Amino acid sequence: MKIEAINFKDKFEKFSEQWSPRVIAEMNDYQFKLVKVESEFVWHDHPDTDEAFIVIEGVLIIEFRDGSVTLESGEMFVIPKGIEHKPSAEQECKILIIEPKGVINTGDVNSGLTAQNDVWI
């Protein structure tokens, strides 16, 4: 076991690509992923799993077909499985996503924004 704190700020300084999740930790078969987001993502859902978002810095908007939620630093939201959503951010926003290992960021939607999985920093 590596006995070392995982510092979000330090990890965010290690990459600049947006919509490109970086794994920082695993808990059982779940992963903690840092993501920098800006502008609009694609509508998608994850049919097999819920997905948790925690905003570390900035403002994240998550649109649903019947509403939206705005998350600021120190706030979180869990998107239930199968619910279509579209994240967006007017300015770059830094978020922590927690979800099972292997979840594709765009769900079943093929998009230029579909990111490589399991990239650690």
Next chain:
Amino acid sequence: MKIEAINFKDKFEKFSEQWSPRVIAEMNDYQFKLVKVESEFVWHDHPDTDEAFIVIEGVLIIEFRDGSVTLESGEMFVIPKGIEHKPSAEQECKILIIEPKGVINTGDVNSGLTAQNDVWI
């Protein structure tokens, strides 16, 4: 689905008991729990699961039999299953724990610090 941000600060204002986890969200069969901690907890482990700690405010020390890690706000650590650990904090520290539903805070150790499970705020 309740479309509302979960704000850590607001939730922490709703209780004052220390070492007494409050559930704020569920993701599949996992729970997000806020805990206020101060002074020393008991040595224990969780034989069946890893456990993730994120420090929201303050400084948390987690001792292991062969070392320790100090976590400040914006830092996290995942304790592997079966690893004995003892959290402590010199001053009150506010943390977010993520672990499967049903995990007992003191593991298999019976203690005055064993908390009721599944208490939502």
